[in-house]
Each structure stands twice: as structure tokens, then as C-alpha cells.
Amino acid sequence: MRLINNLICLARSVITFLRLKPHAETELPKNPKRPKKKKVFVKPVSTKKQANVDHITGDKIPRSFVFSRCKLPGPLRQLQADLRKLMLPYTALKLKEKRRNNLRDFLNVAGPMGVTHFLMLSKTPTAPYLRVARTPQGPTLTFKIQEYSLAVDIARSQKRPRCPADLFKNAPLIVLSGFGTGEQHLKLTTILFQNIFPAIDVNTVKLSSCQRIVLLNYNKDTKLIDFRHYSIRLQPVGVSQRLRRFVQNHQVPDLRNLQDVSDFVTKAGYGSESEADDEAATVTLANDLGRVNRASSKSAVKLQEIGPRMTLQLMKIEEGLCTGGVIFSEYGTLILSCRTFLVLLTVCSMTS
Amino acid sequence: MAEEIHLPEAATEPRKRKIGKKKGSKAKKKAKMLHSSEEIRAMKPKKFNNKMKKLFLKRAKDYNSESEEESKQEDVKPKPLGNNEEEPIGGAASSSGEESEEGGGGGGRNRGDGVSDDEEHGEILPGIMKFSEGCNAFRLAFKSIIKKSVSLNAVGPVMSAHKKLVAEKLAEEQTERKAKGEAKKEKHTVIEKGHVMPANYLDTHEKFLIGVATKGVVKLFNAVNKAQNAQKGLNPSKFKDAKVIKKRRKEAFFSELGKTSSKAHASKGAVDGEGPAWAPLRDNYMLTNPKLKDWDKKQDSIVEDDIGRVAGDSSDDD
Numbered sequence: 001m002r003l004i005n006n007l008i009c010l011a012r013s014v015i016t017f018l019r020l021k022p023h024a025e026t027e028l029p030k031n032p033k034r035p036k037k038k039k040v041f042v043k044p045v046s047t048k049k050q051a052n053v054d055h056i057t058g059d060k061i062p063r064s065f066v067f068s069r070c071k072l073p074g075p076l077r078q079l080q081a082d083l084r085k086l087m088l089p090y091t092a093l094k095l096k097e098k099r100r101n102n103l104r105d106f107l108n109v110a111g112p113m114g115v116t117h118f119l120m121l122s123k124t125p126t127a128p129y130l131r132v133a134r135t136p137q138g139p140t141l142t143f144k145i146q147e148y149s150l151a152v153d154i155a156r157s158q159k160r161p162r163c164p165a166d167l168f169k170n171a172p173l174i175v176l177s178g179f180g181t182g183e184q185h186l187k188l189t190t191i192l193f194q195n196i197f198p199a200i201d202v203n204t205v206k207l208s209s210c211q212r213i214v215l216l217n218y219n220k221d222t223k224l225i226d227f228r229h230y231s232i233r234l235q236p237v238g239v240s241q242r243l244r245r246f247v248q249n250h251q252v253p254d255l256r257n258l259q260d261v262s263d264f265v266t267k268a269g270y271g272s273e274s275e276a277d278d279e280a281a282t283v284t285l286a287n288d289l290g291r292v293n294r295a296s297s298k299s300a301v302k303l304q305e306i307g308p309r310m311t312l313q314l315m316k317i318e319e320g321l322c323t324g325g326v327i328f329s330e331y332g333t334l335i336l337s338c339r340t341f342l343v344l345l346t347v348c349s350m351t352s
Numbered sequence: 353m354a355e356e357i358h359l360p361e362a363a364t365e366p367r368k369r370k371i372g373k374k375k376g377s378k379a380k381k382k383a384k385m386l387h388s389s390e391e392i393r394a395m396k397p398k399k400f401n402n403k404m405k406k407l408f409l410k411r412a413k414d415y416n417s418e419s420e421e422e423s424k425q426e427d428v429k430p431k432p433l434g435n436n437e438e439e440p441i442g443g444a445a446s447s448s449g450e451e452s453e454e455g456g457g458g459g460g461r462n463r464g465d466g467v468s469d470d471e472e473h474g475e476i477l478p479g480i481m482k483f484s485e486g487c488n489a490f491r492l493a494f495k496s497i498i499k500k501s502v503s504l505n506a507v508g509p510v511m512s513a514h515k516k517l518v519a520e521k522l523a524e525e526q527t528e529r530k531a532k533g534e535a536k537k538e539k540h541t542v543i544e545k546g547h548v549m550p551a552n553y554l555d556t557h558e559k560f561l562i563g564v565a566t567k568g569v570v571k572l573f574n575a576v577n578k579a580q581n582a583q584k585g586l587n588p589s590k591f592k593d594a595k596v597i598k599k600r601r602k603e604a605f606f607s608e609l610g611k612t613s614s615k616a617h618a619s620k621g622a623v624d625g626e627g628p629a630w631a632p633l634r635d636n637y638m639l640t641n642p643k644l645k646d647w648d649k650k651q652d653s654i655v656e657d658d659i660g661r662v663a664g665d666s667s668d669d670d
Contacts, residue, residue, distance in 0.1 A: 075547045
């Protein structure tokens with residue numbers, strides 16, 4: 001019996017040896033025909049750390065997390081994805097969240113990563129809600145989303161949706177309009193949203209990095225905030241569409257219907273003349289932008305809507321991060337001492 | 353003790369009987385060989401009942417499970433029956449009898465044999481009709497069925513007595529489906545709450561918003577142009593130029609500092625009056641400007657003083 005056992009052991013060892021051998025071979029890259037053993041891909045920890053500070057202006061860059069506070073239905077999840085895209089590049093585009101993650105988890109992560117703002121989506125039977133908060137302890141603004149449209153819907157509604165490759169490589173500009181009514185909660189909102197995107201230094205900013213704009217328009221009568229997201233496009237003024245296309249696309253134009261080459265230049269295209277160039281929407285550029293827009297010439301600013309569209313209603317402002325005293329409430333309870341308000345203002349506008 | 357002895361016997365007896373039954377089947381064959389009509393009479397009703405019971409059960413199951421299969425069966429059945437109707441003119445009694453019983457199942461052969469045996473004897477068993485009579489009655493019944501005009505869009509099996517039941521079942525299903533659909537729709541509306549499809553065209557409101565945004569962009573670009581044109585031709589990487597730029601910025605900064613206080617007042621006045629409330633329309637809308645940051649800080653410093661004082665008071669109270 002013992003002999004047999006020994007034999008079996010020996011056979012096993014031989015088999016294991018035989019098994020091992022091909023493994024050793026596969027590790028060599030000599031024979032490419034044999035399928036390589038799949039190694040578990042471990043993503044290397046990125047050594048290139050994103051600087052927390054803008055390398056030109058020296059300001060601290062605000063970062064954000066967009067996440068949900070409950071299980072969202074399909075369209076709202078899409079809205080969350082759109083919002084993340086909107087907040088690019090200083091946001092976690094692929095932030096994974098689990099049901100058991102609570103606010104503290106996000107807060108714990110936010111500290112070391114330099115995340116300064118939270119955008120939280122949640123849903124109640126009446127309406128979806130968006131909460132915008134300053135992270136460590138800052139105020140929380142709760143908005144009721146009255147209406148929203150996704151980026152997909154807007155792209156579908158347009159004839160030629162526009163999405164250049166480098167659209168989301170830079171932070172958007174932000175325009176706040178109609179907030180100057182002097183009310184305190186509006187002031188707080190203004191300052192919070194102004195500091196949600198990195199500040200622009202007029203002296204050093206490159207115009208090519210200004211590709212998108214986020215507009216928040218407060219309507220005094222309805223007390224609703226229109227949230228829009230546009231892409232900025234510049235077109236030279238006074239050049240026919242044909243020529244512009246020709247220069248832009250570098251394609252041989254279709255001259256079949258023309259008698260002479262000069263017609264191509266002199267004859268006006270359809271669109272260029274009908275689109276009355278607004279004097280207000282023209283700018284002279286500081287430096288060249290792309291192939292078409294030259295520094296000396298005038299360019300028209302054209303905006304095309306991208307990204308999500310929301311109609312928000314400010315419901316309440318809380319002192320803490322989703323906790324603390326209610327400073328402002330839609331339902332009239334305004335418990336606001338001047339002191340707390342001003343503290344909050346400073347907290348919101350803090351960049352360090 | 354006597355009982356104990358008896359019990360095992362009783363237990364063993366059925367076994368013996370079973371064995372006997374098996375043997376009995378052999379004996380049955382023997383009996384058939386003998387053509388004893390009495391035995392058949394004794395066996396027949398029992399066997400018939402079992403088989404028919406099974407058949408009926410099976411049919412009932414089929415019927416309950418699916419109505420389609422039933423209809424198929426209905427389609428299939430008339431064919432051999434129709435053949436039967438034609439056959440009796442010259443057909444042999446035994447063959448037709450077998451055919452009619454083919455539907456009955458595999459066990460029909462035995463019975464068929466029995467029937468043929470009976471007919472040979474000229475005796476008619478109760479429950480089994482003579483072929484000529486049965487044929488006539490069956491023909492009449494079948495004819496009446498065939499004559500029946502059935503609407504093409506009849507629901508469920510044609511010959512079923514439970515036509516109403518099927519219709520009811522279908523109606524119930526439909527109502528169920530309807531309820532389900534409504535529930536789904538309701539859920540969908542809850543999910544899609546607030547989700548609005550944008551219009552294909554730009555309405556006035558959207559145009560207005562685009563206009564506001566455009567104004568903001570123009571303002572920024574002009575500011576950038578103004579700021580960057582001033583330092584044109586100066587390379588910030590060169591030490592000399594960098595110095596010049598710094599100096600200029602400083603000057604601009606201080607000049608704007610002087611302006612701001614008056615400007616702030618002006619803007620406040622504008623807000624009170626007809627002045628445009630939009631931030632981009634105001635000159636100081638770019639809060640990212642160094643001057644405006646400073647303007648904020650100025651206020652903040654006052655505020656902070658206030659806070660400090662208040663905090664001190666509170667500590668005193670404590």
C-alpha cells in the first residue's frame with residue numbers, strides 16, 4: 001500500500017511539474033501564438049496627483065462630488081451623470097456609490113481629496129431635489145427641481161447637436177443673473193455658485209479654454225432659478241458661411257452650380273445674411289482662436305445649449321451640511337441673524 | 353398468540369394474491385381463449401371505468417392548461433370519425449370497432465378482441481352498442497354538429513360546453529392586464545415626474561436666457577481682451593517683462609481699489625432705480641476679478657470685526 005501511495009505522489013508531482021512548465025513558457029513573450037494567461041489588471045495608483053492649486057493664479061481649485069442620497073429612477077440617474085459631466089474636469093466622473101454609503105463616508109473621502117462641494121440628488125414622491133453644499137461644514141442649499149431635461153433630450157431636440165472633443169476639458173464659466181435683489185438667501189446662493197467653479201484670472205486666461213457656460217437666471221416673479229448649460233462658439237463676422245466652412249473643414253467645395261470661381265466668394269450663402277449679427281454679441285479677440293477666428297477680426301459669440309436644463313426652486317438653506325438650523329425656508333420661516341449669515345457668506349466664498 | 357400468528361398470515365395473503373393477480377392476467381388470457389362471456393362481463397365495466405377515468409382526467413387537464421391544444425384535438429378527431437361514417441357500408445365490423453377505439457388508448461386492443469368475440473357470439477353487452485345502431489346515432493349526432501354554423505372568430509374550443517367559462521376567463525385576463533398596465537403607467541409617471549422634453553424651437557424664454565448668457569460671455573471676452581492687450585508684446589517668462597507686468601497690474605489694482613467704493617454705491621443706487629438687476633450687466637459682475645474679491649473682503653473684514661466683538665461678549669457672559 002505504501003508503495004502505491006508513493007507512486008501516486010510521484011505521479012502527482014510529475015503532473016504538477018508538467019503543468020507548471022507551460023506556465024513558465026507563457027510568461028516569456030517568445031511564442032505569441034499561445035494565448036497569454038490573463039493577469040488581473042491592477043490599476044496603478046496614479047502618481048500624477050492633480051494639483052489642488054491652480055498653477056497660474058495660485059487659487060485653490062474647488063472640486064465637487066455629485067451623488068445621490070437614495071435610489072434614483074432611470075432619468076434621474078441620467079441627470080446625475082449629466083451633472084457630473086457638467087462639473088468636469090474637477091469632479092469624480094465615475095464616483096461609485098453604494099446604498100450603505102452615508103454622508104459621512106463621502107465627507108471622509110472629501111477631506112483628503114480636496115473636495116469642496118457636494119451636489120446631492122434625491123427623490124421624493126412629489127419631486128426630485130438637488131442639494132448643493134459646501135463640504136466641511138458649510139451651508140446646504142436645497143432646491144426643488146420643478147422641471148428638468150436631460151442632455152440627451154436637448155441633443156435630440158436640436159438639428160445639429162454640437163459636442164467638440166475638448167468641450168469638457170475645461171471648467172465652465174458661470175453667469176448668475178437676476179440675483180441682485182438684495183435678499184440675503186439669494187446673495188448666499190450667488191456666492192456659493194460662484195465658488196463652485198475655479199476662478200478666472202482675466203490676465204492669464206486662454207480664450208480657447210472658455211468652451212462652456214453655465215447660466216443661473218433668477219426670475220423675480222416666479223422665484224424660480226433657470227439652470228442652463230451652453231457651449232460657446234465663436235464665428236468671424238462678415239464672412240460668408242461658405243468661406244467659413246471652406247476654411248474650417250479643409251474640404252474641396254462643390255462648385256458645380258457656379259459659373260466662375262469668383263462666384264463662390266461673392267455669392268452669399270443662405271444662412272449668413274439671414275442671421276443678423278447682433279452687435280452686442282460680437283467681440284474682438286485678444287489672441288487667435290482656432291483656425292478661423294483671428295485676433296484682429298471681430299467674432300460673433302454663439303451659444304448652443306448642451307447638458308441638462310433645470311428649473312430650480314430654492315426651498316431652504318441649512319447652516320450645516322444637511323444638518324443644523326434652517327436659515328431660510330420657502331415656507332416663510334426666516335430665522336436669520338445677520339451674524340450667521342455673514343459667517344456663512346465668508347465660508348462660501350472661502351477658497352482656502 | 354393466536355392473533356399474532358394470524359396477522360403475518362394476513363400480511364402474506366395479499367402478496368400471494370398479487371402474485372395470484374399476475375397469474376390471473378395469464379388466466380385472463382386463458383379465459384379469453386376459452387371465450388367465456390361471463391368472465392368478460394365481470395371484468396369489463398371495471399376496466400372500462402378506469403381507462404375512461406384516466407382519459408377524462410387527461411382531457412380535463414389539457415383543457416384547463418391550454419385551449420389551443422384542445423382545439424387541435426378537435427380538429428384531428430373528426431377525420432377518423434368521418435372515415436368511419438363512410439366505411440360501414442362495406443367495412444368490416446371488427447376493423448371499424450378497432451378504429452373507433454384507437455382514441456381510447458393503448459389498452460383498446462384487448463377490448464376490441466372482446467367486442468369481436470361478443471359479436472361472434474351474437475350477444476350485446478350493456479354499454480356497448482351494436483355497430484349498426486351506434487353508427488346511426490353517432491351519424492346523426494355528428495351531422496348535427498357539423499351542420500352547426502360556428503362564427504369564425506369564436507373564442508375557445510368550438511364543441512366545449514363551457515364556452516362561457518372560457519370567455520369569462522379571457523375577459524378576466526384582459527381586465528387583469530389592464531390593471532397591470534395602469535399600475536405600470538402610474539409608476540412611470542412617478543418616475544418621470546418633472547422630466548420635460550424640450551421643444552424643438554427656441555421660445556422667447558430660452559432666447560432671453562441665451563441672450564443673457566451671451567452678454568456674460570461678451571463681457572468676459574472684452575475684459576480679457578482689455579487685460580491681455582495691455583500686456584501684449586511682453587513675455588511673462590522674461591524677467592524684465594514680468595516686472596513690467598507686475599507693475600502694471602499693481603497700478604490697475606490700486607486704481608480700481610480707489611474706484612470700488614464709489615462704484616459699489618453707484619451699483620446700489622442702480623438696484624434701487626431702474627438699473628439692470630442682472631449681474632452680467634453690471635460693471636462689477638466679474639467677482640473673480642481681484643478688485644471684486646477685495647471688495648468682498650472689505651465687507652467681510654467689517655463683518656469679522658462684528659463677529660469678534662459678539663464672540664467676545666458671549667465669552668464674557670459665560
